[in-house]
Amino acid sequence: MTGPAPLAQQSLLDWDWVTRNAGRITDALVQHVELTLLAVAIGFLIAAPLALAAVRWRRLYTPLLTFTGVLFSIPSLALFVLLLAFAGTGLGRTTSLIGLVIYTLLILFRNNVAGLDSVSADVKEAAEAMGYTRARRLLRVEAPLALPVIMAGIRIATVTTIGLVTITALIGQGGLGQLFLLGFRRTNNTPLVVGIVLSVLLAVAADLALVVLQRRLTPWSKEQA
Amino acid sequence: METTTDVITFERVTKRFADGTVAVGDLTLNVAEGETVVLVGPSGCGKTTTLRMVNRMVEPTSGRITVAGRDVMTVDPPELRRGIGYVIQQIGLFPHRTTAQNIATVPQLLGWDAERTRARTEELIALVGLPPEVTDRYPHQLSGGQRQRVGVARALAADPPIMLMDEPFGAVDPIVRARLQDEFLALQARVRKSIIFVTHDIDEAIRMGDRIAIMSQGGVIEQFDTPAAILASPASDFVVDFLGAERGLKRLALIPVSEVKADPGPVVRPGDSADRAREVAASMGTDWVVVVDDDRHLRGWVHVEDLRGRVDDVAPRDFSLQVNATDSLRKALDAMVTSRTGVAVRVSEGGRYEGILTQDILSREIL
Numbered sequence: 185m186t187g188p189a190p191l192a193q194q195s196l197l198d199w200d201w202v203t204r205n206a207g208r209i210t211d212a213l214v215q216h217v218e219l220t221l222l223a224v225a226i227g228f229l230i231a232a233p234l235a236l237a238a239v240r241w242r243r244l245y246t247p248l249l250t251f252t253g254v255l256f257s258i259p260s261l262a263l264f265v266l267l268l269a270f271a272g273t274g275l276g277r278t279t280s281l282i283g284l285v286i287y288t289l290l291i292l293f294r295n296n297v298a299g300l301d302s303v304s305a306d307v308k309e310a311a312e313a314m315g316y317t318r319a320r321r322l323l324r325v326e327a328p329l330a331l332p333v334i335m336a337g338i339r340i341a342t343v344t345t346i347g348l349v350t351i352t353a354l355i356g357q358g359g360l361g362q363l364f365l366l367g368f369r370r371t372n373n374t375p376l377v378v379g380i381v382l383s384v385l386l387a388v389a390a391d392l393a394l395v396v397l398q399r400r401l402t403p404w405s406k407e408q409a
Numbered sequence: 410m411e412t413t414t415d416v417i418t419f420e421r422v423t424k425r426f427a428d429g430t431v432a433v434g435d436l437t438l439n440v441a442e443g444e445t446v447v448l449v450g451p452s453g454c455g456k457t458t459t460l461r462m463v464n465r466m467v468e469p470t471s472g473r474i475t476v477a478g479r480d481v482m483t484v485d486p487p488e489l490r491r492g493i494g495y496v497i498q499q500i501g502l503f504p505h506r507t508t509a510q511n512i513a514t515v516p517q518l519l520g521w522d523a524e525r526t527r528a529r530t531e532e533l534i535a536l537v538g539l540p541p542e543v544t545d546r547y548p549h550q551l552s553g554g555q556r557q558r559v560g561v562a563r564a565l566a567a568d569p570p571i572m573l574m575d576e577p578f579g580a581v582d583p584i585v586r587a588r589l590q591d592e593f594l595a596l597q598a599r600v601r602k603s604i605i606f607v608t609h610d611i612d613e614a615i616r617m618g619d620r621i622a623i624m625s626q627g628g629v630i631e632q633f634d635t636p637a638a639i640l641a642s643p644a645s646d647f648v649v650d651f652l653g654a655e656r657g658l659k660r661l662a663l664i665p666v667s668e669v670k671a672d673p674g675p676v677v678r679p680g681d682s683a684d685r686a687r688e689v690a691a692s693m694g695t696d697w698v699v700v701v702d703d704d705r706h707l708r709g710w711v712h713v714e715d716l717r718g719r720v721d722d723v724a725p726r727d728f729s730l731q732v733n734a735t736d737s738l739r740k741a742l743d744a745m746v747t748s749r750t751g752v753a754v755r756v757s758e759g760g761r762y763e764g765i766l767t768q769d770i771l772s773r774e775i776l
Contacts, residue, residue: 190669212586306497306500306501307502307503307504309466309497309501312466312490313466313490313493313497313573314514314518314563315487315518316487316488324504325505329503402505404547
């Protein structure tokens with residue numbers, strides 16, 4: 185019999201393959217991390233001003249929430265195919281990022297607004313009465329106090345994005361998603377297993393790192409008392 | 410109405426909200442330098458709105474408000490507010506800042522250097538009676554009373570001449586509240602700020618205010634005067650109702666013992682005879698005498714019926730409650746109703762007898 189055995193009959197992991205492809209695996213992991221970081225960072229830079237606007241002008245909240253919600257509900261496979269067809273950015277990083285950023289917006293927007301709303305009215309009143317200007321109050325009082333809820337949004341967005349990055353393998357990116365395609369094409373279990381294990385580990389590690397970062401940034405929070 | 414020492418003035422100020430309700434109507438009021446004016450009234454009477462117009466948290470619809478001679482509408486709100494201390498019931502401490510950082514809020518906004526800010530923070534922590542170990546704690550690690558003190562210290566940080574206080578002691582239990590009120594009165598005696606103090610509690614108003622403005626619905630001042638004058642002659646039925654029961658007792662609480670003339674009382678010496686004591690008692694219309702020794706120290710009192718021979722043959726009974734010059738007439742009344750003699754005995758700080766107070770004397774004072 186020629187060609188590889190059916191997947192179900194193979195051993196789960198071929199360490200030999202892993203050693204031979206260490207460079208490829210590392211590249212995929214690095215790309216995965218880069219795409220995730222960029223997508224969440226760009227998503228945050230878009231969602232933050234939208235959230236500020238929605239807090240300042242309440243009427244904007246529902247339309248913005250609906251809009252980002254509709255974007256979020258587009259099936260990911262369809263979105264990337266559509267972007268490929270219509271965005272004109274080709275099979276590249278930009279196209280992937282556009283898609284990934286779109287999926288972060290709902291979570292980041294909603295949590296940024298919820299975070300700013302979670303700052304108690306008494307604290308805001310006290311800040312105003314002490315003589316804070318609006319911008320300074322936002323920066324020095326409201327933003328730090330909103331941080332736990334904002335960080336919760338960033339954590340969800342990050343973990344979600346780590347999963348979604350694999351889809352972008354279909355348009356030539358994909359990070360660890362490339363390993364899935366590879367395993368699928370070659371009917372080889374090992375790249376599939378490596379890809380799955382690493383993306384799960386990456387998601388867990390990113391979440392933990394963000395929790396640690398949040399604790400560093402909010403030494404005052406009650407949970408740490 | 411306006412004099413050169415008025416630090417805050419309201420001239421015919423009206424606040425009408427967007428929905429047409431008039432929160433404050435044609436209000437005129439002044440706060441002199443170093444004076445505490447209490448705005449008191451039922452909820453919804455516009456007292457908080459009045460307070461918040463001073464630092465432009467609410468802006469008047471018409472009329473004029475001045476702070477230190479300047480029309481508040483001509484001053485940039487953040488600048489205006491940095492010169493006015495503000496304490497609210499919910500305190501509104503910044504949860505993400507330590508005690509020291511909370512207190513340093515306004516100094517920081519004013520751009521003080523670190524050393525000056527630190528020195529001032531330390532001074533204030535001591536001034537409001539906080540232990541130094543709370544300096545680096547976060548608000549959620551403090552007790553209610555401590556948080557309230559931090560709120561006061563934060564308001565005093567840049568030494569503003571004016572303080573606005575909205576039910577500042579409303580969120581703590583009655584025992585802590587009474588202590589905070591006493592502490593605040595002692596603090597105010599030292600710092601002499603010009604204060605507008607809002608409360609719905611008439612007893613707190615009487616206690617804290619140099620003058621009280623009693624307000625009714627729509628921000629109308631029913632009466633604006635000293636607590637004693639308001640209790641003595643309430644201007645309207647509304648004020649009478651608002652003052653509530655025990656108006657006489659409330660007035661007595663405001664008058665110190667030194668304000669009234671004590672009776673000499675039926676005084677005898679330990680060496681006097683029983684007959685002499687009976688004579689003295691009869692002349693004063695009592696059946697007991699006060700025993701005072703040669704250097705005027707109070708020994709106690711005795712029933713004349715118990716006397717045989719000399720006064721000091723019988724052990725005198727104690728007056729369980731005694732009053733001195735700085736106590737209130739209310740305490741004197743308490744002494745009267747808890748003594749079998751029916752009078753309050755007044756002594757000096759050193760325990761020397763100064764006379765007796767009777768219910769007649771109290772009644773004469775407040776009728």
